[in-house]
Amino acid sequence: MFSLQNTLSFSQNLPQITTLENGLKILTLENHTAPIVVFMVWYKVGSRNEHTGITGISHLLEHMLFKSTKNYPKGAIDKILRKNGASFNAMTGEDLTVYYEIIASDRVETAIKIEADRMKNAKLTENELKPELTVVKSELEIGENQPQFLLYREVRASAYTTHPYRWSVAGCKEDILNVTPKKIKTYYNTYYHPNNATVIIVGDFERDAMIKLIKKYFGNIKRGPDIPKVISVEPEQKGEKRIVLKGEGNASHIAVAYHIPEITHPDIYPLEVLNKVLSSGETSRLYKRLVIGNLAATFYTDVEKRIDPGLFGILATARTGVELSKIENAFYEEIEKIKKEGITDEEFKKVIAKTSAGYFYDKDSIVSLAFALGEAEVMSSYKYYLDYLENLRKVTIEDVKRVCEKYLQDVNRTTGYFTPIKPKEEREELESPF
Template identity: 35%
Template sequence: MARLLCIPAVTDAPASRRLDNGLVMHALEARHAPVVSLWVWYQVGGRNEVPGTTGMSHFLEHMLFKGTPTHPKGDLDKLLARYGALWNAFTSEDVTCYFETVPAERYPVALELEADRMRNALITEEETAAERNVIVSEREGLENDPSFLLGEQLQAVAFSRHPYAQGVIGSKDDIKLMTREGLYAHYRRHYAPNNAYFIVAGDAPAEELLDRAASAFGRLDAEAPIEPPKAPEPPQYGEKRVIVRRAGGALPIIQIGHKAPRGSDARAPALSALAVALGGATAGGGEAASGRSARLYRALVDTGLATQVDATFQLMKDPYLFVAEAHLRPGVTHDRVERVILEELDKMTRSRLGDEEFSRVRRQMLSASAFMTDTITWRAFRFGQLLATDSATSLAEWYERLAAVTAEDVRAAAESIFHEKGRVVGWFVPESS
């Protein structure tokens, strides 16, 4: 029992190693449960696609669950389910990631499965055709969410050149036209040890975790180095606007985005605090989730103008968006809520948070950050996320940067991004069926 209560601090340093084939590996010893969580992060996502291939990285993620010559379709799921494992994958604008959290004694099995599908995935015509229908259905399901629909359009309008405009899941037409040959070429190009990194956290010495991973992945061959996408977003010279009209019973929504820096920027911790001040932070919500004490909640929900609010700053490889969102109450107009949001954003640029408010924001932000590293699975994920965006080289570094944020840092960060030239405004207007 004493061992279960011995939760390691977020300041624990990782052990790191680079293999001859280019794979970079990091291990965190975490002794509070007899499990191991391993994550393989590939440096490929929506930003690596061009018009005509949008959604290819996400489509390929699905195909990596269709088996290899050694482990036919369904074998991975059966093995992991037998051991009571947790496993999944996701694709973002920046990366594609696969993970398993398994009993510590099954760590070699999970390693073998991931090393196998890094280079040996079976991507057949039949499975491609079947999965295409699944992904089209997934796309159509997302289109039923007005917040997603508006956010996708806001993102497309915000970026005139950078591939962030394309999102992740891709257009329905591109998904329907995706070929097995295109998917396989994308796979062979991007799924290689020198275009990936490996994160493991678990119940064993860090060096032992790395030794086992090196045995599994070290035999794989590297591919030719991949040049990162080169499509920097040009300056924006004025506010952009988009209106989405869609039949349905949903409430009106407004989203206001401002161009924001990448995760490696010195302002990133202060912008994380800014998101908490405006939208709140709750355990499990990262640095941006609704909170009753947050400024937008008090200005919009407490006054009866909105049913819910949010403010988000995401850690990304390249400059992205800081977004404020509100779901309007019936009868409330978009322009009224827009004025209130812009007034609240302007206040953040002109005045520092008071001592009491800043203390609460700081406490919420640090608590949310600590929650993100409280379990072995979340610890490995958060570390990988920081590395993927060059936001920090360790959990400790990121926590220390958050802890060092001052009220003036928050005000200055707000002033640096909240201006008309970097703004994009989106309205969702529900229509009668």
């Protein structure tokens, strides 16, 4: 038994945390294998922090923060980073928003300056907001034309009754189109503060010099007020929910979701093992049953790891001519087998070996490592990532059977079907009397 923390210590220093007086947390991890640095700023804000009327605003704000700031006119951030050879982007999730640069270590100061200015000096003007609303609206419409996205969005909205996880990160089109400069500035001024952010920096640098450089640009930013707490608690589901969607498409899809606990709950680890036994690789139970069994063309399962309780989900696309009920029943039959018989020792060992190999591989990439540490720190603690394998190895076969029985119950389930109808043009042609 050994943890990833022990493995890391053989080849590099362990991550170190420094907290500035304004509350900014800085996680540093030196890796001198190449003259590259990954610089990230993670904000503990996402769709979880939204409410009806402003859904999608976290994602919209992420887009807007590539526009102008006090010290960078429109287009300058993109131009300067490209000129310095940086790869850069941003991402919004349910619990977080992250901005990052992958840049030569001797040019990292450029990224630090930009991110510090982005934290407090965004202009968020109406002239910049209007075209961005069009872009985000277009993204939403693309998603709405993808049956799988549409189905899982509706399953999520049905599974959750009160918690903000019930809406997608992209938000509701009506809410997005009604965002004003005042609304987005209020949201920005509520959540974009050093005391709601964590800097993650991994790569070729010297720690003391890097902390000094970060202090130079972030240290004078004032601490913000306390961040509003998300107080919504999703009530226990008391019975199965089912939805049926029909729309234009070429295939039928099924989605099934079960409520599971938050990332810090110990049951997450046996749920991860259960998930991998069901779906990881061509020898997994569902691959053999659904794909080799000619029921599904593709399928995907996931254990959501969230700050608040998430979902265990499966999404499958039926082969032509296969009824969705056959896929649904096959899935439930495999679940019942595990509830009655458990998983085999061979399956368990295979999951641990495959997961271990993936983690050891990922740690060799400073980009993968920075993302893993950042996500863990925002959702729980960076130690969640370091100790992940050790905690996974503590799982027993009995634990997997127990969580399957506890969480994958019909009363805790939301099931959705998407069945295609002919495209509008074909329908009109068929309905025409001429």
